[in-house]
Amino acid sequence: MADxxxxxxxxxxxxxGYAVAAAFAQAGERVTITGRREKVLTEAATLLGARPVVFDAADPAAVEAALAELPERVDVLVNNAGGNTDFLDGGGEEGLAGFAAAFERNLRSNVVGAALVTHALRDRLADGARIITVGSIAAHTGAGSYGAAKAAVEAWNVSVARDFGPRGITANVVAPGLIGDTEFFHGQLSEQRREWLIGNTMNKRPGTPDDVVAVVTFVASPAAGHVTGQVVHVNGGAHLGK
Ligand SMILES: NC(=O)c1ccc[n+]([C@@H]2O[C@H](COP(=O)([O-])OP(=O)(O)OC[C@H]3O[C@@H](n4cnc5c(N)ncnc54)[C@H](OP(=O)(O)O)[C@@H]3O)[C@@H](O)[C@H]2O)c1
Structure with a gap:
């Protein structure tokens, strides 16, 4: 693997994603960050010393168009983009069509996007590369279409690990529980719900982005070459991934 x-x-x-990018940048790696909001992304990239590439990871045409700006060789792909789209659209409009549309938004945002970007970059992944996809405790504890999407991420990851394994490329899911200092809840986490989630942990605290960084950087390391096809949980014991 390259230095x-x-x-x-x-x-x-x-x-x-920002914390993960910061850790790699501080380690001297060349980092590209992506996202849909140009201003947010370019400001973050300036702070990080990273390269911003603006596109919607869940839109095939946008991913296709972004390929020209993405690196020719990729050593570590972190499929982190996602989130519970119900927090943005209130779970969709009334009626079955609205329900289906909201369900599909979570699937697109969390599993189609990760699969799409991985597929688009498949020929650029270096031998020995690392594919890391951010899942969620919700795949196991349930959260409607968001939990279903993150469960699908885990199933998809198994076939990615199998397909890329002969080239020494690993594929793992890092599955956080409640993590503070993110935009994930879009202001919709009540104090009561937050306390309940913290109460479910064994260490009685929310996670931090750096808790996730520690695991991502390990599975991304050359030393972790025999760890593949796995779901690694980062949740303070709120769910046991035995
Ligand atoms: N925070 C938690 O408690 C928690 C727990 C379990 C799992 N997770 C997972 O952790 C990952 C990171 O979320 P976070 O907690 O750090 O929340 P966040 O601050 O909202 O970060 C999500 C990032 O993904 C980008 N994004 C979302 N959809 C995208 C798309 N279709 N195309 C491109 N970029 C997209 C967003 O930027 P734009 O809006 O500008 O595109 C944003 O920068 C997500 O996969 C989430 O499901 C979070």
Whole structure:
């Protein structure tokens, strides 16, 4: 693997993705961050010393168009972009069509996007590369279409690990529980719900982006070459990924 690796972090402008990008940048790697909001992304990239590439990871045409700006070789792909779209659209409009549309938004945002970006970059992944996709505790504890989408991420990851394994490329899901200092809840986490989520942990605290960074950087390391096809939980014991 190259000394200075090419790292791509989708959704790297805020929250967990920003912290992951910062850790790689501080380690001297070459970092590209992506996201939809140009201003947020370019400001983050300036702070990080990273390269911003603005596109919607869940839109095939946008991903296709972004390929020209993405690195020719990718050593670490962190599929971090995503989130619970119900927090943005209130779970969709009335009626079955509205329900289906809201459900599909979560699937697109969380699993189609990760699969799409990975597929688009498949021929640029270096031998020995690392594919890391950010899942969620919600895949196991349930959260409607968001939990279903993150569960699908885990199933998809298994086939990615199998397909890319012969080239020494690993594919793992890092699945956080409640993580503070992110835009994830879009102001919709009540104090009561937050306390309940913290109460479910064994260490009685919310996670931090750096808690996730520690695991992402480990599975991204050359030393972690025999860790693949796995779901690694970062949740303070709120769910046991035995
Ligand atoms: N925070 C938590 O408690 C928690 C827990 C479990 C799992 N997670 C997962 O952690 C990951 C990171 O979320 P976060 O907590 O750091 O929240 P966040 O601050 O909202 O970060 C999500 C980032 O992804 C980008 N993004 C979302 N959809 C995108 C798309 N279609 N195309 C490109 N970029 C997109 C957003 O930027 P733009 O809006 O500008 O595109 C944003 O920068 C997500 O996959 C989330 O599901 C979070």
């Amino acid at each position: 200075n690796r090419e790292i791509v972090v989708t959704g790297g402008g805020t929250g967990i």
